[in-house]
Amino acid sequence: MDIKKLQTLVVDALEDVKGQDIVLFDTTHLTSLFDRIAVVSGTSNRQTKALAASVRDKVKEAGGDVVGLEGEDTGEWVLVDLGDMIVHIMQPAIRQYYRLEEIWGDKPVKLGAAKRKSTTEGQDAAAPKTKSKHLAANQEQEDAKPVRERKPAAKKAADAKPAARKPAAKKIPTGATVKVAVSKTAAADAKAAKAAKAAAAPKRATKAAAEGDAPAKKVIRRIKKTEE
Numbered sequence: 001m002d003i004k005k006l007q008t009l010v011v012d013a014l015e016d017v018k019g020q021d022i023v024l025f026d027t028t029h030l031t032s033l034f035d036r037i038a039v040v041s042g043t044s045n046r047q048t049k050a051l052a053a054s055v056r057d058k059v060k061e062a063g064g065d066v067v068g069l070e071g072e073d074t075g076e077w078v079l080v081d082l083g084d085m086i087v088h089i090m091q092p093a094i095r096q097y098y099r100l101e102e103i104w105g106d107k108p109v110k111l112g113a114a115k116r117k118s119t120t121e122g123q124d125a126a127a128p129k130t131k132s133k134h135l136a137a138n139q140e141q142e143d144a145k146p147v148r149e150r151k152p153a154a155k156k157a158a159d160a161k162p163a164a165r166k167p168a169a170k171k172i173p174t175g176a177t178v179k180v181a182v183s184k185t186a187a188a189d190a191k192a193a194k195a196a197k198a199a200a201a202p203k204r205a206t207k208a209a210a211e212g213d214a215p216a217k218k219v220i221r222r223i224k225k226t227e228e
Contacts, residue, residue, distance in 0.1 A: 001064045003035050003084050010087055011111050013058040014040050017051045019089070026107035036085040037104045041092050045075030051089045052078040 007024060014022050019040040028035050042048035049072055056066050059082060067081040077094050080087040088100055 001062070001084075005062070006059070006064060006082060006085050007036050007038070007109065009058050009062055009064070010038055010055055010082070010085060013054040014038070014051055014087075016058075017047065017054045019051050021095075022111065023101060023105070024109040024111055025101075025104045026109050027104055030104065030106065034084055034086050036109070037100070038085065038087045039095065039100050040087070040089055041095055042075075042089055043091070045091075048075045048078050048089045048091060052080050052087075055080050055082075055087055055089075 011022060011024065019042065022038065022040045024036060024038050026035070027037050040051060042051050052069060052072060056069060059066055065083055067083050069078070069080055071078040071089075076091050078089040080089070090098070
């Protein structure tokens with residue numbers, strides 16, 4: 001029997017009896033005695049025996065060979081030898097003590113991937129499911145056409161009110177002389193100085209006139225004649 005089909009049968013048989021913590025490892029690189037090893041936990045002696053019986057019966061029904069079955073008397077650790085595959089059915093305390101996963105667990109095999117490809121359940125799951133037409137979510141809908149949003153047209157310049165413009169400042173040519181208005185204080189001082197100057201002018205003129213009208217003083221010098 002193909003090893004993939006065998007491992008799928010074993011996993012299905014263990015799941016039928018509610019086996020816990022099922023793990024599957026590839027051992028081809030570790031030993032030539034078998035290609036796969038499976039480890040599963042059973043909560044009681046009765047469940048471990050039921051798990052072993054389920055694996056044995058399912059493999060035989062599919063035409064596989066069951067080489068041996070050990071540990072059914074105690075039920076703490078039941079080993080099912082399928083030739084290319086070994087199944088260890090253990091109670092939690094025994095499994096934790098021996099830790100077979102640390103010995104054989106280099107290459108774990110994903111159970112979900114093998115089951116989806118090999119089993120009938122996996123094929124049914126992979127097949128496309130028929131959609132109910134009465135549900136709105138399952139109904140085929142037409143592809144929505146992209147909607148182009150139009151921006152509102154800009155208002156015409158005629159409708160818009162003209163914006164108030166500030167009068168442009170007069171430009172002063174470079175190098176031109178700019179007349180600056182004289183302050184009131186400076187103008188008053190200049191006016192007072194001019195008035196004072198005008199008032200002082202007649203006095204000087206009068207004095208000068210008075211000096212001009214007065215007769216000039218003649219200086220008579222007496223010359224003493226010298227005796228001849």
